Amino acid sequence: MHKHIALLNRREGERHDEFRERWLEERAPLVRDIEGVVRHHTVVPTDPDAAEFDGIAELYFESLAxxxxxxxxGEDEQRGEGGLPAVGERSAFVGEEVLQRDETGGDTDGxxxxxxxxxxKAGMSHGAFRNYWETEHTPLARDIEGVVRYHTVYPVDPDGAAFDGVAELYFESLADLYDALGSPGSRDYDPGKEVAAAAREDVDNFLAVEERPRLIGRETVRFDATDREGY
Known part of the structure; x- marks a missing residue:
């Protein structure tokens, strides 16, 4: 499954609640009419004041075509969802999603x-990065305590992509997420759980941690026309 991930940011002078209403009430419903979209997610930050951006919009397609x-x-990707402004140069990511773990039956709503x-990391090629991520880090991340679903998303055009990949970890509750990954008070968590701590230590081997944007949020499935068993 291929997807377009848009990192959304509110307009200058706009409050987060105003942005959220405009996005979810006015713009998000329009996605259903975009030809080819088979699944649509929105992710709203749990702590807007501490979040690096104001939301994520994910549009799924059966094929890259x-x-x-x-x-x-290219530049068309910078529009975000429904014309909403996105985050500077790093506003969107097009990739192929690979399911690494699932205990949800495909239902991620809520x-x-x-x-x-x-x-x-500086000096590492994308190929070397991907090989390390797949063979060394993913097996650790897959077993982080409390994770009920885990995706890795690989760029379809590594040379032109804003990021080298996206890692998506799902939890049943915010308490489970914080219990596994540690306090949200700093940009880089200090996990207390054994596997999560090992995964955090490992990221220094292949990631430029300070250049890694991220968001903690609650996902809403706006619509789903996929065969969930195969998702």
């Missing part, structure tokens, strides 16, 4: 999600 026909490529937009 369908995605490109609907939202375009779950709490940690989305990390990954940037490789």
């Amino acid at each position: 369908d995605l490109q026909a609907a939202v375009g490529t 779950l709490y999600k940690h989305s990390a937009f990954l940037v490789r």
